[in-house]
Amino acid sequence: MQTTIKYTIIVIVSLLSTAIILSLVEGVLCAEDNSGSNSQGKDGQLQRLSDCEIIKQYQGLSSFAFNPRSVSREDSACLSLKMFKEMGFVRFFSIPEETLFRFILRAQRGYRDLPYHNWHHAFAVLHFSFAVLTNCRLIEKQHFTPLEGLALLTAALCHDIDHRGTNNQFQLETNSTLAQRYRDQGSIMERHHIAITFSLLENSDTNFLAHFDGHKLNHFKHLIRQIILATDLAVHFKLLPEEKQMAEAGFDRFNSRHKELLRSVIISCADLSDQSKDWATVRAVAKLVYTEFFAQGDQEKRLGQKPITMMDRSQAKLPQLQVDFLSHVVIPDFLVLLSIYPETQGCMDNMQQNLVKWKKATPYFESQTLLGRDQLDILSDKELNNISLWPQM
Numbered sequence: 001m002q003t004t005i006k007y008t009i010i011v012i013v014s015l016l017s018t019a020i021i022l023s024l025v026e027g028v029l030c031a032e033d034n035s036g037s038n039s040q041g042k043d044g045q046l047q048r049l050s051d052c053e054i055i056k057q058y059q060g061l062s063s064f065a066f067n068p069r070s071v072s073r074e075d076s077a078c079l080s081l082k083m084f085k086e087m088g089f090v091r092f093f094s095i096p097e098e099t100l101f102r103f104i105l106r107a108q109r110g111y112r113d114l115p116y117h118n119w120h121h122a123f124a125v126l127h128f129s130f131a132v133l134t135n136c137r138l139i140e141k142q143h144f145t146p147l148e149g150l151a152l153l154t155a156a157l158c159h160d161i162d163h164r165g166t167n168n169q170f171q172l173e174t175n176s177t178l179a180q181r182y183r184d185q186g187s188i189m190e191r192h193h194i195a196i197t198f199s200l201l202e203n204s205d206t207n208f209l210a211h212f213d214g215h216k217l218n219h220f221k222h223l224i225r226q227i228i229l230a231t232d233l234a235v236h237f238k239l240l241p242e243e244k245q246m247a248e249a250g251f252d253r254f255n256s257r258h259k260e261l262l263r264s265v266i267i268s269c270a271d272l273s274d275q276s277k278d279w280a281t282v283r284a285v286a287k288l289v290y291t292e293f294f295a296q297g298d299q300e301k302r303l304g305q306k307p308i309t310m311m312d313r314s315q316a317k318l319p320q321l322q323v324d325f326l327s328h329v330v331i332p333d334f335l336v337l338l339s340i341y342p343e344t345q346g347c348m349d350n351m352q353q354n355l356v357k358w359k360k361a362t363p364y365f366e367s368q369t370l371l372g373r374d375q376l377d378i379l380s381d382k383e384l385n386n387i388s389l390w391p392q393m
Helices: 002-035 039-054 073-086 097-109 119-135 146-158 168-173 177-182 188-202 214-229 233-249 256-271 279-302 318-340 342-370 382-389
Strands: none
Touching: 073 097, 073 119, 073 146, 097 119, 097 146, 097 188, 119 146, 119 256, 119 342, 146 188, 146 214, 146 256, 168 177, 168 188, 168 279, 177 188, 188 214, 214 256, 233 256, 233 318, 256 318, 279 318, 279 342, 279 382, 318 342, 342 382
């Protein structure tokens, strides 16, 4: 009897998990269909697309120096399509442009209104992936096939879709619905992002690859799965030693493992690419990140749990956390990319400069917190704008 009840509960949980995924996708689809349910709506949607291509002129879109966070939400959807087109993927794969645009719009709607893990982050990751493909000429060098390039941009676009603002450990500790579904596989949130992405690809309105044969579509999904899973930092840290060995030995485009590792390096760097931007952007993003982190820490305290330091607003020391993050997570990853593609030197230069600035900022943060100020507020201080002029520590 107990076994039967236990089995029934497992089945119900599984069905509820599936229903959650399907309801999200259905909600996204319905929302867009309501805005374009007649020919006039579709014409208006295509006009927006045309406006972005012809009227909205963003200079230096392919440059690593371009700031994707300066782009409005509406324009970012149009520029996302522009990146797919500029890479030649729309033409090469005969992708229906309107279907791809609908996929982008619905992916955009699939992101929640969170401080950091939102659509703006997704667009930033997409942009960096596009910049690497363009500036490092991965397709021309045959380091990537066009299908791998298409998968990279698609995965970048959807890599955090429907993020909950809490990490995998929080899912496990709270035994969330997603944890119950993916606990045994690991990378809980990443597997949820994959499931949502595949649901969009399986919908007739947004499946821009409907003309692919089964073999090619399955391979594309395999690439998507591998790339999104690589955004899990736990997976990243496991792969990093092998990625370093690959870079030291020299990238071999005929080695399938090297290509898989390269895809992981690029998406990991893209996921961390905010750190390679200007100082003002880096500080603004830090405020978003720690707002979200501290919110999780607050939840954990209410549940009687002890949050890790970076998520505990009463214990975290932001400049030192950023120094550690850059030194031990971001820069090691970008060094692998740089060793293969010298074109990314500017990104490394910016990160090294930001590292120095965070170190300089440490005593200022300490003095201000002693006055009772909130660290998140200190990030916006105008005094920090000229930190490069401060004396070297």
